Amino acid sequence: MEERHDVMWQQQARRVLAAEADIDDEHPRLCRLAAGLVEGHLVSAAAIAALDQPAEQTRTEIQQRLIGDFIAKRTATITKAWTSLPRRERRRTSVGELTEAYDAEQLLSCESCALVYPIHGGDADRDHCEFDGGALAEWAQRSVVPPISVRLVAPPQA
Numbered sequence: 001m002e003e004r005h006d007v008m009w010q011q012q013a014r015r016v017l018a019a020e021a022d023i024d025d026e027h028p029r030l031c032r033l034a035a036g037l038v039e040g041h042l043v044s045a046a047a048i049a050a051l052d053q054p055a056e057q058t059r060t061e062i063q064q065r066l067i068g069d070f071i072a073k074r075t076a077t078i079t080k081a082w083t084s085l086p087r088r089e090r091r092r093t094s095v096g097e098l099t100e101a102y103d104a105e106q107l108l109s110c111e112s113c114a115l116v117y118p119i120h121g122g123d124a125d126r127d128h129c130e131f132d133g134g135a136l137a138e139w140a141q142r143s144v145v146p147p148i149s150v151r152l153v154a155p156p157q158a
Helices: 002-017 020-025 028-038 045-050 059-067 070-083 087-092 095-106 148-153
Strands: 107-110 116-118 136-138
Touching: 002 028, 002 045, 002 148, 020 028, 020 148, 028 045, 028 148, 059 116, 070 095, 095 107
Parallel strands: none
Antiparallel strands: 107 116, 107 136
């Protein structure tokens, strides 16, 4: 049984490694597959078969759709907040600091693929990433997600 698992795992790993366009794009559909394989697990045949079809959207297109008008809203909110500060406070407070604080309150990040989600807006489940099922972490708690190419060759982290 273990030998069959090893053979299937190797076939799946080769198929994931052959998905060069998805690897280059850091496409979310590959992130969960890579994570499972790196941990020594098999992934579903349907998930592997999906790699035979080109992705409908690039990672950049997905991220832009998720963010929507967040950047424009954030800019307007930060500008209004900063200009309404008393002059002395404006001198001590940078727009960057206000932006960081705003993002910490308003953004979530997928722990698996690092896609960024605004907390408000859209009808998506705000506990898990809609593309790879990864848990969504608060912005301030986000971790650095290594590129897929690194995860595919690096040993699992204990």
